[in-house]
Amino acid sequence: MIPIRAYRSQDWPQLWSILEPIFRAGETYVFDPDISAAEAQGIWVDTPPLTFVAEDSHAQIVGSYYLKPNQPGLGSHVCNCGYVVAEAARGQGIGAALCHHSQVIARAEGFRAMQFNLVVATNHRAVHLWQKLGFEVVGRLPAAFNHRRYGYVDALVMYKSL
Numbered sequence: 001m002i003p004i005r006a007y008r009s010q011d012w013p014q015l016w017s018i019l020e021p022i023f024r025a026g027e028t029y030v031f032d033p034d035i036s037a038a039e040a041q042g043i044w045v046d047t048p049p050l051t052f053v054a055e056d057s058h059a060q061i062v063g064s065y066y067l068k069p070n071q072p073g074l075g076s077h078v079c080n081c082g083y084v085v086a087e088a089a090r091g092q093g094i095g096a097a098l099c100h101h102s103q104v105i106a107r108a109e110g111f112r113a114m115q116f117n118l119v120v121a122t123n124h125r126a127v128h129l130w131q132k133l134g135f136e137v138v139g140r141l142p143a144a145f146n147h148r149r150y151g152y153v154d155a156l157v158m159y160k161s162l
């Protein structure tokens, strides 16, 4: 199993090199494809209380996730996560390892469920992976995502009780 550890501030340049092409592509996350590094840092590591990274055997960061409450107050027992794996490292189970890890951490932090608010329906790899890991599609938002290549496509709300 790939080592997963808490994010440290010196990880940012490596983590940004994974996030940047994903955000610029505009195919899987809603963030402005022209997002700055500082804004991305705010979203991925400053705002969420927890961010983790996966490292390969050369101590290179190959993936990451953040974990935060999905809603304040009376909705704060449900968490939300975002996941990324470096393009060259995909298809080796790192996404699955990150998601497993996030569920263990979420339970330990007292969260009772995990919700993904906007899984782009054309992101077949992610939809397949989350379903395999026990997440259910609880809603389909028609044309809710403006995909950079395909235009308006559906987005899925996915949910798992922990």
Ligand SMILES: CC(C)(COP(=O)(O)OP(=O)(O)OC[C@H]1O[C@@H](n2cnc3c(N)ncnc32)[C@H](O)[C@@H]1OP(=O)(O)O)[C@@H](O)C(=O)NCCC(=O)NCCS
Binding pocket: 022, 028, 083, 084, 085, 086, 089, 090, 091, 092, 093, 094, 095, 096, 097, 116, 118, 119, 120, 123, 124, 125, 126, 128, 129, 132
């Ligand atoms: C989604 C993401 C995190 C998955 O990471 P990963 O390390 O490739 O995931 P894994 O290797 O653990 O699993 C990928 C699964 O998708 C499957 N898969 C790959 N391409 C696929 C496709 N086009 N359609 C359906 N399934 C596909 C793989 O076979 C594997 O499933 P399996 O274990 O049943 O064989 C990664 O692709 C990524 O960072 N994508 C860009 C950002 C993103 O989409 N984040 C999630 C937003 S909801």
